[in-house]
Amino acid sequence: MKFGGTSVGSAEQIERVAEIVIKQRAATPALVVVSAMATITNALEDASRHAASRQRSGLDKATQHIRTLHQDTMRALHVSASTSSSVNEKIDELEQMLESVYALGELSPRAHDLLLSYGEQLSSRLVAAAIAMQGSVARAISATDLIVTTDRHGAAQPLLEQSTAGAAGSLLPILEAGTIPVVTGFIGATADGVTTTLGRGGSDYSATILGYCLDASEVHIWTDVDGVMTADPRLIPEARTVMELSYSEAAELSYFGARVLHPLTMTPASLKDIPIYIKNTLRPEGHGTCVSRTASPGDSPIKAITSINHASLITVQGESRIGVPDVAAKVFEALADAGVDVLFASQASSDYNISFVVHQKDDERAVKLLTARLKAELSEHSIDAISLRSALAIVAVVGDGMHGNPGIAGKVLSSIGDASINVVAIAQGSSERNISVVIDEGEAARAVQSIHDVFIGGKQHGK
Numbered sequence: 434m435k436f437g438g439t440s441v442g443s444a445e446q447i448e449r450v451a452e453i454v455i456k457q458r459a460a461t462p463a464l465v466v467v468s469a470m471a472t473i474t475n476a477l478e479d480a481s482r483h484a485a486s487r488q489r490s491g492l493d494k495a496t497q498h499i500r501t502l503h504q505d506t507m508r509a510l511h512v513s514a515s516t517s518s519s520v521n522e523k524i525d526e527l528e529q530m531l532e533s534v535y536a537l538g539e540l541s542p543r544a545h546d547l548l549l550s551y552g553e554q555l556s557s558r559l560v561a562a563a564i565a566m567q568g569s570v571a572r573a574i575s576a577t578d579l580i581v582t583t584d585r586h587g588a589a590q591p592l593l594e595q596s597t598a599g600a601a602g603s604l605l606p607i608l609e610a611g612t613i614p615v616v617t618g619f620i621g622a623t624a625d626g627v628t629t630t631l632g633r634g635g636s637d638y639s640a641t642i643l644g645y646c647l648d649a650s651e652v653h654i655w656t657d658v659d660g661v662m663t664a665d666p667r668l669i670p671e672a673r674t675v676m677e678l679s680y681s682e683a684a685e686l687s688y689f690g691a692r693v694l695h696p697l698t699m700t701p702a703s704l705k706d707i708p709i710y711i712k713n714t715l716r717p718e719g720h721g722t723c724v725s726r727t728a729s730p731g732d733s734p735i736k737a738i739t740s741i742n743h744a745s746l747i748t749v750q751g752e753s754r755i756g757v758p759d760v761a762a763k764v765f766e767a768l769a770d771a772g773v774d775v776l777f778a779s780q781a782s783s784d785y786n787i788s789f790v791v792h793q794k795d796d797e798r799a800v801k802l803l804t805a806r807l808k809a810e811l812s813e814h815s816i817d818a819i820s821l822r823s824a825l826a827i828v829a830v831v832g833d834g835m836h837g838n839p840g841i842a843g844k845v846l847s848s849i850g851d852a853s854i855n856v857v858a859i860a861q862g863s864s865e866r867n868i869s870v871v872i873d874e875g876e877a878a879r880a881v882q883s884i885h886d887v888f889i890g891g892k893q894h895g896k
């Protein structure tokens with residue numbers, strides 16, 4: 434059972450989480466995975482950045498927030514003296530580490546991961562304490578002792594087989610003894626014991642990694658919405674809960690911006706066919722969404738519409754078709770080496786160019802990298818230019834039911850056209866499970882609304 438940042442965001446929420454866990458535990462042994470309290474990972478990011486750039490006031494403000502929120506929460510929960518001193522010790526440790534970063538004026542990716550890990554180290558102690566206060570036995574456990582990862586700081590990948598032996602070995606006896614383990618989400622450690630993080634939003638991934646290691650029968654992701662919805666409910670208020678999704682639909686949706694699940698969450702679960710239920714901590718009785726291999730198609734070929742803002746389109750423009758495959762190989766190799774995520778790529782056969790979309794934060798780095806890697810081609814003029822267009826969005830329409838269902842792409846494009854939105858680029862995955870369009874960022878909300886109206890909203894498919 435994984436609980437997200439909002440679900441553990443206050444004393445009241447943490448008490449609610451404890452109730453949900455204890456109720457579940459009465460039926461089946463359960464392992465709990467927690468995120469940092471809402472706002473804390475961002476505060477840790479701020480504190481790290483301000484420490485590294487020696488900005489005293491920014492650093493103090495962020496650490497003050499971290500200390501105050503945890504202390505206020507402990508006071509409201511009436512935790513024991515031993516919990517309180519263990520939490521305060523961790524905060525002191527964190528502040529000392531930030532002072533070292535401040536003194537050095539330098540922050541390595543390794544130190545950054547270690548600093549970010551404190552949010553979950555703190556919240557797991559609070560949640561374990563709240564469960565204990567409601568009469569069950571619980572123990573806070575650090576995933577650095579359970580999940581073995583690669584050393585790619587900021588986006589470490591779990592080594593599933595290596596993790597299984599250790600995680601099962603330490604967790605199963607705890608579960609069998611009737612204790613509820615409360616494990617830190619988001620983090621792991623290399624085989625040498627160096628703390629790593631799985632990427633922002635990674636606690637969902639931690640839950641399915643541990644589900645895999647323990648051969649769990651189900652993974653429950655508890656969050657602040659009723660499940661995966663037909664669109665981001667903050668954008669489209671009439672969005673509805675999707676009852677069932679296949680692993681690939683859920684992976685595609687999260688990859689294209691549905692923040693409710695980390696994009697890699699589905700991988701460990703699908704390897705062992707473990708169903709994932711997404712549920713609302715505030716409405717535990719609701720049905721939620723079930724993600725599994727055997728999801729039913731639903732009544733629309735489209736399950737949901739997502740969007741990613743702050744995207745940039747990079748185009749490598751050639752002079753002739755000669756060498757295009759070679760250039761494509763170099764482009765994607767260079768970006769992969771540098772860890773730049775390519776969100777979308779298209780290559781028109783009549784055009785001598787390759788276009789692809791990256792997150793805007795990576796765009797300048799990507800262009801520099803490509804300019805260096807394609808130096809020979811640029812000087813020989815087999816490539817004319819590498820151009821960049823920013824402030825774009827990708828809107829993606831996802832559903833297994835699109836496969837072999839003609840006319841969907843046309844309908845998607847006409848719904849965007851009807852809203853007078855200009856399409857910059859289009860791609861359809863060969864799985865026919867996804868159609869993505871690139872548009873100006875300012876138009877994203879309207880595009881999602883327009884597609885939602887046509888495929889899901891009240892009129893055609895209303896229930």
Ligand code: ADP
Nearest residue numbers: 437438439656657661662664665667691692693
């Ligand atoms: P948690 O802290 O529980 O991990 P997140 O904030 O990471 O929660 O994810 C939940 C949020 O994801 C929701 O509040 C919602 O705004 C956003 N979201 C975006 N797209 C969707 C979608 N298609 N369905 C549900 N939620 C979505």
Ligand code: ASP
Nearest residue numbers: 468474619633634635636
């Ligand atoms: N606390 C981490 C984050 O904010 C992980 C998570 O919430 O899933 O990114």
Ligand code: MG
Nearest residue numbers: 437634692693
């Ligand atoms: Mg999340």
